[in-house]
Amino acid sequence: MKKFLGVLAGAVALMFAASAGFAADAIKVGFVDTYTGPATAYTNDVLDGFKLEIGKINAKGGVLGRKIEFVTRDDKYKPDVGLTMAKELILRENVDLLVGTISSAVALAVSDLAKKEKVPFIVTYAKSDKITGEKGHRYVFSMNENSEMAGRAAAKELAKKPYTKYWIAGDDYEYGHSIANAVFSHLKELNPKVQKVGESWWKEGETDFTPYITQILAAKPDFVIVATGGRGMVNFQKAAQSTGFNKRVPFYQHTAIELSTLMPQGQNAPEGVYGTANYLFYFPATKENQAFAEEFKKAYNRQPKSGALYGHLLANFIAKAYQKAGKVDKEKFIDAMEGMTLDTPVGPMEMRACDHQIALPMFFGVTKKSPQYEHLVAGDVISVPGKDYLPSCDDVKKARAK
Amino acid sequence: MEFLSHLFSSGTLSQLLVGLSRTTILFIVSSGLSLILGILRIPNVAHGSLYMVGAFLAYTVIHLFGGGVPAFVAALVIAPLGVAALGFVLERAFFSYLYEREHLMLLLLTFSFTLIIGDLVKIVWGTEYRSVTLPGSLQGSAEILGLPLPYYNLFLLLVGPVIAVFLWLVINRTRMGKIARAAAVDREMVSAVGINVGWVFAFTFVLGCFLAGLGGALIAPMTNISLGMDHSLIIEAFLIVIMGGLGNVWGALLGSLVFGITQSLGILVWPKFGIVFPYLAVVVVLVFRPRGLLSSTW
Numbered sequence: 001m002k003k004f005l006g007v008l009a010g011a012v013a014l015m016f017a018a019s020a021g022f023a024a025d026a027i028k029v030g031f032v033d034t035y036t037g038p039a040t041a042y043t044n045d046v047l048d049g050f051k052l053e054i055g056k057i058n059a060k061g062g063v064l065g066r067k068i069e070f071v072t073r074d075d076k077y078k079p080d081v082g083l084t085m086a087k088e089l090i091l092r093e094n095v096d097l098l099v100g101t102i103s104s105a106v107a108l109a110v111s112d113l114a115k116k117e118k119v120p121f122i123v124t125y126a127k128s129d130k131i132t133g134e135k136g137h138r139y140v141f142s143m144n145e146n147s148e149m150a151g152r153a154a155a156k157e158l159a160k161k162p163y164t165k166y167w168i169a170g171d172d173y174e175y176g177h178s179i180a181n182a183v184f185s186h187l188k189e190l191n192p193k194v195q196k197v198g199e200s201w202w203k204e205g206e207t208d209f210t211p212y213i214t215q216i217l218a219a220k221p222d223f224v225i226v227a228t229g230g231r232g233m234v235n236f237q238k239a240a241q242s243t244g245f246n247k248r249v250p251f252y253q254h255t256a257i258e259l260s261t262l263m264p265q266g267q268n269a270p271e272g273v274y275g276t277a278n279y280l281f282y283f284p285a286t287k288e289n290q291a292f293a294e295e296f297k298k299a300y301n302r303q304p305k306s307g308a309l310y311g312h313l314l315a316n317f318i319a320k321a322y323q324k325a326g327k328v329d330k331e332k333f334i335d336a337m338e339g340m341t342l343d344t345p346v347g348p349m350e351m352r353a354c355d356h357q358i359a360l361p362m363f364f365g366v367t368k369k370s371p372q373y374e375h376l377v378a379g380d381v382i383s384v385p386g387k388d389y390l391p392s393c394d395d396v397k398k399a400r401a402k
Numbered sequence: 403m404e405f406l407s408h409l410f411s412s413g414t415l416s417q418l419l420v421g422l423s424r425t426t427i428l429f430i431v432s433s434g435l436s437l438i439l440g441i442l443r444i445p446n447v448a449h450g451s452l453y454m455v456g457a458f459l460a461y462t463v464i465h466l467f468g469g470g471v472p473a474f475v476a477a478l479v480i481a482p483l484g485v486a487a488l489g490f491v492l493e494r495a496f497f498s499y500l501y502e503r504e505h506l507m508l509l510l511l512t513f514s515f516t517l518i519i520g521d522l523v524k525i526v527w528g529t530e531y532r533s534v535t536l537p538g539s540l541q542g543s544a545e546i547l548g549l550p551l552p553y554y555n556l557f558l559l560l561v562g563p564v565i566a567v568f569l570w571l572v573i574n575r576t577r578m579g580k581i582a583r584a585a586a587v588d589r590e591m592v593s594a595v596g597i598n599v600g601w602v603f604a605f606t607f608v609l610g611c612f613l614a615g616l617g618g619a620l621i622a623p624m625t626n627i628s629l630g631m632d633h634s635l636i637i638e639a640f641l642i643v644i645m646g647g648l649g650n651v652w653g654a655l656l657g658s659l660v661f662g663i664t665q666s667l668g669i670l671v672w673p674k675f676g677i678v679f680p681y682l683a684v685v686v687v688l689v690f691r692p693r694g695l696l697s698s699t700w
Binding site: 036037038040041044169172198199200201202203205206207208210211212213214215216217218231234235238239242243244245248260264265266268 | 413416417420421423424524529530531532533535536541542543549550551552553554555621623624625626628629630631633634635665666669670673674675676677
């Protein structure tokens with residue numbers, strides 16, 4: 001019996017040693033993101049962009065002599081599921097940091113957990129301005145733009161235009177309202193003559209926009225801010241094309257010029273739609289951007305979308321931060337991330353120290369046909385640098401103090 | 403009073419027509435649901451998934467045939483038939499063994515099919531958004547009192563009545579339809595007189611699935627075809643069926659009309675809260691006629 005117990009104790013000790021050895025070997029990144037349902041059209045790009053970079057980093061021997069590994073968990077777009085998955089990643093998988101999610105609700109829930117557990121959490125795609133705004137803290141970072149930033153960037157460009165009578169229309173959920181408010185409130189600040197003549201809100205997932213479009217046309221506004229997200233982007237543009245809406249009244253949609261919106265429509269997307277985007281594979285036409293787009297296309301046989309850029313940034317920021325920190329330590333990682341600047345496909349990017357928000361440029365443009373591609377692209381692109389539209393550090397401080 | 407003046411503006415006519423064209427798709431899908439519910443007593447939650455499969459099949463067919471009018475017509479025939487074939491398999495393999503079970507069991511089974519079909523669609527077509535382009539002759543829009551009405555919506559206005567007449571003929575003028583109606587009232591009596599009820603049920607189920615597929619194929623050019631398009635529709639379809647009277651196909655027609663028109667006129671009157679009107683209509687109908695507008699077969 002004693003012998004048996006001894007063997008058992010030995011085996012247990014061995015198992016512990018083995019798992020400890022494994023944990024010390026690799027830097028472990030835990031993804032919590034939506035990998036089922038419509039959101040996968042965006043989230044798969046993040047993962048693919050990340051994998052591509054991690055592969056290269058690991059091939060060169062990794063960081064601090066360690067490889068970077070990752071595990072993924074599906075949050076099913078639900079905060080409770082996301083939270084459970086994040087807990088499991090921290091407690092059982094012993095991840096060094098958490099990343100992910102396109103759902104703002106999941107991101108805010110996991111962010112809370114990250115604060116309690118003192119684990120760094122990098123948000124990849126969720127667009128609520130609360131993440132690095134009023135709900136921000138030491139352990140949370142954002143690797144993409146948010147609705148407030150998109151609104152400021154769009155307002156800056158729209159204010160230069162002569163339109164005054166604005167109509168607001170959009171998906172009746174958090175993202176739709178927050179993007180519409182962000183655009184319109186900043187537009188009003190920049191151009192006090194602007195007025196809102198009316199609003200229409202439809203349910204998220206609406207398939208037929210024709211009744212809304214005819215009603216808006218009957219009201220005769222100068223310009224329409226269309227606050228749609230996800231599949232609503234394409235649905236609205238299709239309705240605009242078939243009713244000739246874009247030819248009767250100009251309109252703006254955040255991400256209207258993005259590949260995820262334009263590619264599914266081929267040559268039939270409406271022309272002349274104003275939009276903003278974080279990433280365009282053909283603009284800026286720099287060597288770095290072209291190299292990134294070509295590499296991504298070679299690996300996955302498709303052009304990179306915004307998500308691919310977020311994944312790319314994520315991998316390189318993580319690797320460089322650990323390099324700078326000199327060891328795999330959660331607090332040191334955060335210190336290293338703060339204020340770090342990195343050369344990226346869209347130019348040098350800074351992770352702001354005051355709010356942990358990346359200062360990506362925003363591209364403002366208008367949809368047009370291109371002889372080169374089988375889908376519409378953005379024309380007259382203006383690059384709005386991050387510093388021109390990010391809320392100031394003082395604003396963030398005030399929002400967090402509330 | 404300002405909002406009432408909108409009701410008598412130039413937009414009213416085009417808004418009504420748009421509402422009616424929306425009614426067409428709602429009617430086609432919900433009549434299929436109603437048939438299955440009324441005759442087979444199956445609360446088929448997977449009906450929306452079949453509609454989604456119809457849309458994806460239409461996409462595939464149009465791309466295989468390379469676009470244009472022939473491809474579009476082929477899609478309108480092949481996609482619903484494909485969904486009907488899938489329905490036939492489901493009926494023979496699963497439902498035909500379970501007709502005597504409780505509704506809860508059937509509900510759970512159909513719910514499991516929504517998950518399974520959703521994942522199958524993901525495996526076959528992937529997660530990217532899909533989109534089909536209308537043939538050139540159906541693109542663009544007509545002008546009604548200065549407001550656009552897409553040609554495709556006009557086309558839907560023609561399709562709606564055709565389907566309604568077709569269903570009326572099938573239900574009232576064919577032997578199959580008569581037996582199905584009888585079986586809905588008294589299943590045991592029909593089999594007691596020597597009729598093979600099983601095949602009548604299979605036929606009804608397949609017809610219902612065909613309608614779901616047709617609805618999906620018809621909506622395909624108007625929307626982007628994506629996972630999740632089944633969820634929003636199935637709720638509307640059930641509301642329509644309940645509002646119209648469970649199992650009554652003409653109730654589904656009436657319900658779709660109420661739903662489509664209150665929505666489009668609601669948007670005209672109060673665009674900010676346009677979405678509440680159809681649901682408000684459902685509430686009003688159910689308060690005053692809890693068993694639906696027309697007599698239920700249940």
